[in-house]
Amino acid sequence: MCNINALLLSFLCVCFYQPNFAETAFSVYAKPDTIAIKLKNKETEALVRNLLKECKPGTIPYIIQQTFGSSTEIHLSINDFLQLPDSIMAIAIEGNVNRDKYVSSILVNKEALQFSTDAYLASVFLHEFLHIYLKFTRPNTLFNDHEEMANDHLKLLENSLKVAFPNLSQLEREALSWGGLHATSAWKTLVQKNRKKAVYMFGFCERERVNLLPKENQTLAMAAQ
Numbered sequence: 001m002c003n004i005n006a007l008l009l010s011f012l013c014v015c016f017y018q019p020n021f022a023e024t025a026f027s028v029y030a031k032p033d034t035i036a037i038k039l040k041n042k043e044t045e046a047l048v049r050n051l052l053k054e055c056k057p058g059t060i061p062y063i064i065q066q067t068f069g070s071s072t073e074i075h076l077s078i079n080d081f082l083q084l085p086d087s088i089m090a091i092a093i094e095g096n097v098n099r100d101k102y103v104s105s106i107l108v109n110k111e112a113l114q115f116s117t118d119a120y121l122a123s124v125f126l127h128e129f130l131h132i133y134l135k136f137t138r139p140n141t142l143f144n145d146h147e148e149m150a151n152d153h154l155k156l157l158e159n160s161l162k163v164a165f166p167n168l169s170q171l172e173r174e175a176l177s178w179g180g181l182h183a184t185s186a187w188k189t190l191v192q193k194n195r196k197k198a199v200y201m202f203g204f205c206e207r208e209r210v211n212l213l214p215k216e217n218q219t220l221a222m223a224a225q
């Protein structure tokens with residue numbers, strides 16, 4: 001959730017093969033090596049796989065699966081990365097052509113996310129997926145992804161969280177969707193218009209980012225689990 005030249009504000013890596021995926025409408029796209037996920041934390045890796053499996057129309061996993069799960073010429077990888085500052089949860093790296101293949105990757109700060117809830121982790125990956133998609137659809141441009149996300153894609157983020165975590169309230173989904181977007185003009189406008197709501201949402205997001213409760217005591221759980 002930062003801007004570093006070719007690095008684009010988010011994170012994640014995947015080796016994607018779901019045995020049951022062949023039974024879904026999208027199975028035709030499930031090439032084993034087009035989305036490669038390899039994370040040290042296997043719970044997080046499973047969460048990402050579940051997230052990508054829940055690719056219903058109108059969600060970010062759906063457009064990622066449609067784009068990066070559809071061709072052996074376009075690759076997305078999701079991996080741990082040890083060199084990220086504590087404040088950066090993940091980074092999405094803009095794709096480049098490598099041996100005739102378009103390759104994008106998401107790098108994950110596993111240390112910074114070690115106490116995060118599943119819902120927060122999902123919000124981070126959705127955010128990074130969106131970076132990857134935006135860069136893929138308009139390469140080599142200087143758009144400010146975060147401003148665009150905050151202005152145009154909050155509902156897409158919220159809908160994606162709703163599919164994965166139906167027990168989250170609308171306000172909680174909105175709070176998590178603002179993750180990484182607190183430096184945008186849209187967020188500043190929200191703070192000016194409704195400071196009480198902004199304070200609540202920011203606090204909720206931070207509590208989900210660092211949650212020291214045992215897993216069994218956390219109220220949030222992925223729908224698929």
Ligand SMILES: [Zn+2]
Pocket residue numbers: 001002008009010127131146180
């Ligand atoms: Zn970002």
